[in-house]
Structure formats: C-alpha cells, structure tokens
Amino acid sequence: MIVVLTGGTGGAKLIEGITAEVDPGDVTIICNTADDCVFYDLYVSPDIDTITYTLAGMIDPAKGWGIKNDTFAALEQLRRLGDDAWFQLGDKDLATHIMRTRLLKQGHKLSEVVGKMSRRLGVQATILPMSNERIETRIVTPQSEISFQEYFVKYHWAPEVRAVRFVSAEQSNPGPGVIDAIERAEAVIICPSNPITSIGAILAVPGIRSALTEARAPVVAVSPIIGMAAISGPAHKLMIGCGKEASALGVAECYNDFLDKLMMADEDRELVSQIEKLHIEVILTDIRMISLADKRRLALEVLDLAKK
Numbered sequence: 001m002i003v004v005l006t007g008g009t010g011g012a013k014l015i016e017g018i019t020a021e022v023d024p025g026d027v028t029i030i031c032n033t034a035d036d037c038v039f040y041d042l043y044v045s046p047d048i049d050t051i052t053y054t055l056a057g058m059i060d061p062a063k064g065w066g067i068k069n070d071t072f073a074a075l076e077q078l079r080r081l082g083d084d085a086w087f088q089l090g091d092k093d094l095a096t097h098i099m100r101t102r103l104l105k106q107g108h109k110l111s112e113v114v115g116k117m118s119r120r121l122g123v124q125a126t127i128l129p130m131s132n133e134r135i136e137t138r139i140v141t142p143q144s145e146i147s148f149q150e151y152f153v154k155y156h157w158a159p160e161v162r163a164v165r166f167v168s169a170e171q172s173n174p175g176p177g178v179i180d181a182i183e184r185a186e187a188v189i190i191c192p193s194n195p196i197t198s199i200g201a202i203l204a205v206p207g208i209r210s211a212l213t214e215a216r217a218p219v220v221a222v223s224p225i226i227g228m229a230a231i232s233g234p235a236h237k238l239m240i241g242c243g244k245e246a247s248a249l250g251v252a253e254c255y256n257d258f259l260d261k262l263m264m265a266d267e268d269r270e271l272v273s274q275i276e277k278l279h280i281e282v283i284l285t286d287i288r289m290i291s292l293a294d295k296r297r298l299a300l301e302v303l304d305l306a307k308k
Contacts, residue, residue, distance in 0.1 A: 001028055001181065001186055002018065002022065002026060002027050002028070002185065002187050002189065002303070003029075003030065003181050003182055003187070003188045003217075004027060004028070004029045004030065004188075004190075004191060005030045005189070005193075005199055006030070006031055006032070006047070006191040006193050006198070007031075007032045007035075007047050007191070007193030007194055007197070007198025007199065008035075008047040008051070008193070008198070009050055009064040009065060009233070010191060010194070010198075010224050010231065010232060010233065011051070011192065011193040011198070012050050012051055012054040012059070012064070013064075013192075013289040013295050014189070014191050014192060014222060014289065014295065014299060014302070015027075015029060015055070015191065016055070017292075017294075017295030017298055017299030018189070018299040018303065019055060019124075019125055020292070020296050020299065021300055021303060023124075024055065024124035024125040025125070028128060028177070028181045028185075029051055029125055029126065029127045030128050030130055030175075030178055030181065030182075030208075031047050031051055031127055031128065031129060031130060032047045032130060032197075032198045032202055033045060033048065033129045033130055033131060033135065034130075034135045034136060034137040034166055034169070034204075035047055035137055035149065035197070036048075036136075037087075037136075037148075037149050039087050039089065039097075040089075042089075042094070042098060042101045043097065043100050043101045044087075044097050045110075045114075046065070047198065048127060048129065049065075049096060050064070051127055052117070052121060052123060053121075055118070055124075055125055055127075056118075056121040056123050057122075058121070064232075066090050066093055067090055067092045070091060070092045070093055071090065071091045071092075072088070072089075072091065073091055074089070074091055075088070075090075087149060087153055087154070088153070100117065109176075110129045111128060111132050111175045111177070114127050114129055126177070128175050128176070128178050128181065129175045130174065130175055130201070130202045131173060131174060131175050131205050132176070133171070133172040133173060135166055135168050135201065135204070136166070137164065137166055137167075137197050137201055138164070138166075138167055139151040140164070140165065141159040141160055141162060142159075142160055142162060145165075146159070148197055151234075152233075152234065157233075157234035157237060160241070161237055161238055161240070161241025161242070162241060163241065163242065164196055164200070164238060164242055166201055166204040169201070169204040169205060169206075170204075172206065173205070173206070173207070174205050174206075174207050174208055178208065179207055179208070179211050182208070182211040182212060182215050183211060183214075183215065185215065185217040186217055187217050187218060187220065187306030187307070188212065188215055188217050188218070188219045188220070189219075189221070189302055189306065190219065190221035190222070190255060191222060192221075192222040192223060192224035192231065192287065194224065194233060194235040194238060195235060195239065195244075195250070196235065196238040196242055196254075197238055200254065209257070209258065212258035217306075218260045218261060218305075218306050218308075219255075219259050219261070220259075220260065220261045220262075220302055221252075221259055221261070222262075222302060223251045223262060223264040223265065223268075224251070225239075225246060225247055225250070225251055225268075226267055226287070226288075227247070227265075227267060227268065228247055229246070230246075231287070231288065239254075247268070247271060248268045249275055252275045252278055252280050256280070260281060261280065261282075262280050262282055262283070263283045263284075263298075263301065263302060263305065264282060264284060264287065265284070265288075266284045266285065266286065268284075272284070283301075285298070285301055
C-alpha cells in the first residue's frame with residue numbers, strides 16, 4: 001500500500017500521476033481538513049473535494065479546483081440579492097456540499113461521508129480525512145485573525161502573516177484508518193502541498209507525526225518550493241510568516257524528524273549539502289507538473305525512489 005499525505009491542488013497533480021502508474025486501489029490518501037469551512041450552512045471540504053474530483057476525472061483542469069464545465073448561476077443570483085458571495089461554489093459543486101451536509105447532520109462521521117461519496121463518483125483510491133473532528137486553520141495578521149479561506153480566496157493571500165494556528169488540533173484524534181495506514185504502508189509520500197497549512201495541519205493532529213517518525217516504510221517528500229517561491233500558492237509567504245526559510249531547505253526542516261528523502265528542483269542544488277546535514281537524501285529533478293506526462297514522470301520517480 002502506498003500512503004500519500006496531501007492538501008489540495010499541488011498534491012492532486014502528483015496523486016493523479018501516481019494513480020495513473022499504480023493500481024488506485026493500492027493508494028491511501030490522508031487529506032487535510034483544516035481548511036474546511038461552512039458557507040450558507042453547507043459544510044465545504046476544499047482539499048478533499050479537489051482530490052475527489054481529480055480522481056473521479058471531474059476536476060476543472062484550468063483552475064485546478066472545482067468541477068469542469070461547472071456554472072455559477074446560484075452565486076450570481078446571490079450577488080444580485082446583495083450577498084458578497086466571495087467564495088466560489090459552482091452549481092454542480094453545491095450538490096456535493098448539500099449531500100455532505102445532509103449526511104453529517106444525519107449523524108455520519110466525516111470519514112464515512114468521504115468514503116461514501118468518493119465511491120459513488122467511482123474513485124478507487126481510499127481517501128481518509130486527517131481527523132473526523134473539526135480543526136480550523138487561522139491566519140494571524142497584523143490587523144486581525146482570519147480563516148484560511150478568507151486569507152487565500154477573499155484577500156488573495158495579500159495580508160502579512162504573523163502566525164498560523166490550528167484551532168482544536170491538540171484535542172483532536174487521527175481519523176479512522178490513518179495511523180494504521182501509515183504503519184502498514186510500503187511507501188509514504190508527502191505531496192508538494194503547503195508545508196504549513198496543508199501538511200502542517202495534518203502533522204498537528206496528535207499521533208500522526210510520531211507515526212511517521214516510527215514508520216517502517218521510507219518517507220519521501222516532493223518540495224513545493226523552487227528558489228524562494230512556491231510553484232503555486234502562498235506557501236513561501238506562510239513559511240516566512242511562521243519563521244521558516246522559504247526554500248527547499250525550509251521544507252526539509254519542517255519534516256526533519258521523519259523525512260528520509262526529498263525530491264527538489266535542479267535549480268536548488270546549492271542547498272543539497274545543507275539538507276544532507278539533516279540526514280535527508282536529496283534527489284534533484286524537474287518537479288514542475290504541467291502536463292499529464294509531467295505528473296506521471298514525477299510520480300514514477302517518486303515511486304522508484306520509495307522502493308530504494
């Protein structure tokens with residue numbers, strides 16, 4: 001079994017490549033849920049939905065999120081009625097949130113809901129929420145404290161970051177199957193997701209970090225950073241705001257206690273010796289994933305590395 005830790009868009013690309021190269025039924029995905037939020041009384045799981053839509057062949061390839069060819073008539077009508085409607089919920093996407101909310105209100109756990117809905121969409125891989133309990137990422141700025149979705153979507157990650165908090169993480173438990181998957185894994189892959197708000201949120205759940213430290217399988221990560229900037233998104237800004245170096249070295253330091261191997265960009269070769277001092281093996285390669293061929297190539301490299 002291959003176990004993958006991921007956030008949303010960056011991780012989805014690598015997961016698409018992995019499931020194209022191996023039996024998706026042999027892949028278990030542990031997904032960040034600290035970005036989950038409630039809009040219009042509907043429970044929204046952005047990262048889980050991005051992974052689910054990707055594996056179901058439904059993802060909007062241009063955006064990297066949402067459902068391809070979706071429309072936004074409901075949002076447009078909300079705006080006509082005077083609502084700000086800053087969070088992008090497509091009409092087909094709304095069906096996902098309505099069904100999830102209904103099942104949760106009926107008493108089903110989030111892990112049960114994710115399993116049920118992903119199977120209905122034909123997803124063969126197993127998607128596990130990092131926890132069934134509500135954990136919320138909060139971004140501390142000089143002016144206030146805001147949700148991750150406000151920071152990322154509403155304010156387009158413009159505010160200065162002073163700190164990141166994972167509310168209720170300390171009181172949470174790993175989701176069903178999460179620790180067992182890590183313990184039984186033949187390989188553990190850390191996707192090129194945000195080290196602070198995606199992978200960092202997963203690691204904030206008590207028991208997950210220690211399980212990775214004790215894992216018998218090799219743990220391989222792909223850096224989301226080239227030079228001093230994220231390939232996409234605000235990872236570099238969040239790393240700096242949390243006192244980390246925005247570089248592949250900073251990524252290695254985030255995972256230092258459990259990481260065996262790090263795949264990073266050829267352009268960052270000057271960091272190799274510093275990362276190797278952390279007892280992490282470094283592999284230089286092209287980590288950009290633009291086409292499906294790129295995703296499959298990088299996935300093969302990661303899978304081969306995990307076997308060595």
